[in-house]
Amino acid sequence: MSIYSELILDHYQHPRNFGKIDRPTKTAKVSNPLCGDEVELCVKIAKGKVVEAKFKGKGCAISIASSSMLTQYIKNKSELELKNLDKEFMIKMLGIELGVNRIKCALLPLEALKKL
Ligand code: FES
Numbered sequence: 001m002s003i004y005s006e007l008i009l010d011h012y013q014h015p016r017n018f019g020k021i022d023r024p025t026k027t028a029k030v031s032n033p034l035c036g037d038e039v040e041l042c043v044k045i046a047k048g049k050v051v052e053a054k055f056k057g058k059g060c061a062i063s064i065a066s067s068s069m070l071t072q073y074i075k076n077k078s079e080l081e082l083k084n085l086d087k088e089f090m091i092k093m094l095g096i097e098l099g100v101n102r103i104k105c106a107l108l109p110l111e112a113l114k115k116l
Pocket of ligand 1: 035061063105
């Protein structure tokens with residue numbers, strides 16, 4: 001049996017919002033120093049709200065699923081709401097137990113978000 005939930009596998013195999021936005025408002029790229037995997041996040045903001053969010057990158061199932069889920073979540077959120085997202089939120093969103101190394105994978109898109 002897989003250690004990942006079906007939801008994570010689904011987001012990994014069919015990542016939502018994968019790609020780039022034409023003329024994004026902000027872009028940030030981060031990498032996981034443990035494995036070299038990368039996530040690039042870009043958003044379009046209008047009137048203080050995220051109207052579009054996309055990501056690109058290469059990574060493990062957790063980092064891709066986490067990026068996919070996060071880009072879905074942040075649409076229509078205000079910049080203030082983005083600031084309030086934290087590690088606990090990410091863990092809850094993924095809904096699985098994560099070890100020390102896997103936490104880094106899960107937090108990669110959040111790290112990119114904080115750099116925007
Ligand atoms: Fe590289 Fe997960 S193993 S981000």
